[in-house]
Amino acid sequence: MGLPESLLATDQTEAHTARVSNVQFYNVHDGPGIRTVVFLKGCPLTCKWCSNPETISTQQELGLNRSLCTGCGACLDACPQKAISLIKKPCGRREASVDRGLCTDCGDCVASCIPKALTMYGDPMSVEQVFKEFQKDKMFFGPEGGATFSGGEALLHPDFVAEVFALCKADGIHTCLETTGSVSRRALEKVLPVTDLFLFDLKHMDSEIHRLWTGAPNTLIHDNARWLASQGVQILFRVPLIPGFNDCPDNVQAMAAFVGGLDSENIDGIELLPYHAMGTGKYQSLDQDYLLCDLKVPEEALVEALRKEISALGVPCSISR
Ligand code: SF4
Ligand code: SF4
Structure with a gap:
């Protein structure tokens, strides 16, 4: 199963800039x-539980953090489309509201907002700018830390990632790439020589269930996982643990069998990422509905039981805290 045409086009964009939704320092x-x-x-998947909805579109997008809005109205005149109005809440508080049908995501309003309630997700940054962001905290990285690209799917910009990571490697910075695996083989080949560690997402072993929850089957992902393992690179598989989607014993056992069956000595095992609802506010800032708003976080005892089950099958397993 190949990638959609629109994303293959993105895969071939110029290497020297990419749209960055966030730079996070001191991430552990x-x-x-x-x-x-x-x-x-930009992301080829549309996972229902995604905690970074601002990364799914390849285009820049306006976000409005309502909790920061003071209702000052300064943004109204800054908008050439007259897309922003003030609404009065039942409590009497005034708050900005963006008409998404009129808004072109141009970003002209952002600078007018002193409390920074308005933000633009996806400002273009150059290879050199991103490398400098990675260099800023180099003194804190120590022997283990370093630079990570995430998304969305960073490998929709393989040339960009490869250029930045080549600079990092030349500067002695450890490089790590988080990927959905739903990418072209060319993208993986491009970054392979300059990536120290792949964080490779696995979501569900049943392709049809995978498609229903993420928008794509898992065949390309699993093919890429096998190929990447055959190249001998270091890989840590990561499983976002979503209640009712992939936390049943059958799926967890099948995941352990898949990872345990890969022909490589450089597989670090599986890391479980228990579901959290911290992305909810981002959906609100984009005026998007969050479909899983009633989902509860998994109980610690259940996560620990799954960890033990995977470990018992011979695959090292840890839990992201
Ligand atoms: S991003 Fe542009 S079009 Fe949208 S509200 Fe701001 S100024 Fe108006
Ligand atoms: S979004 Fe910013 S500029 Fe607009 S009303 Fe709210 S605080 Fe004022």
């Missing part, structure tokens, strides 16, 4: 040690 979750994580926009 996405790779070993202390890391700087750069999130790139």
Whole structure:
């Protein structure tokens, strides 16, 4: 199963800039040690539980954090489309409201907002700019930490990632790439020589269930996982643990069998990422519905039981805290 035409087109865009939705310093979750994580926009999947909805579109998007809005109205005149109005809440508080049908995501309003309630997800950054972001905290990385690209799917911009990581490697910075695996083989080949560690997402072993929850089957992902393992690179598989989707014993056992059956000595095992609802506010800031708003976080005892089950099958397994 190939990638959609629209995403293959993105895969071939010019290497020297990419749209960045966020730069996160002092991250201890996405790779070993202390890391700087750069999130790139655009994703081939549409996972129902996604905690970074601002990364799914390849285009820049306006976000409005209502809790920061003071209702000052400064943004109304800044908008050439007259897309922003003030609404009065039942409590009497005034708040900005964006007409998404009129808004072109041009970003002209952002600078007018002193409390920074308005933000633009996806400003273009150059290879050099992103490399400098990675360099800023180099003194804190220590022997383990370093630079991580995440998304969205950073490998929709393989040339960009490869250029930045080549600079990092030349500067002695450890490189780590988080991927959905739903990418072209060319993209993986491009970054392979300059990536120290792949964080490779696995979501469900049944392709049809995978398609229903993520928008794509898992065949390309599993083919890429096998190929990547055959190249001998270091890989840590990561499983977002979503109640009612992939937390049943059958699926967990099938995942352990898949990872355990890969022909490589450089597989670090499986890391479980228990579901959390921290992305909910981002959906609100984009005026998008969050479909899983009633989902509860999994109980610690259940996560620990699954961890033990995977470990008992001979695959090292940890839990992201
Ligand atoms: S992003 Fe542009 S079109 Fe949208 S509200 Fe702001 S100024 Fe108006
Ligand atoms: S979004 Fe910003 S500029 Fe617009 S009303 Fe709210 S605080 Fe004022």
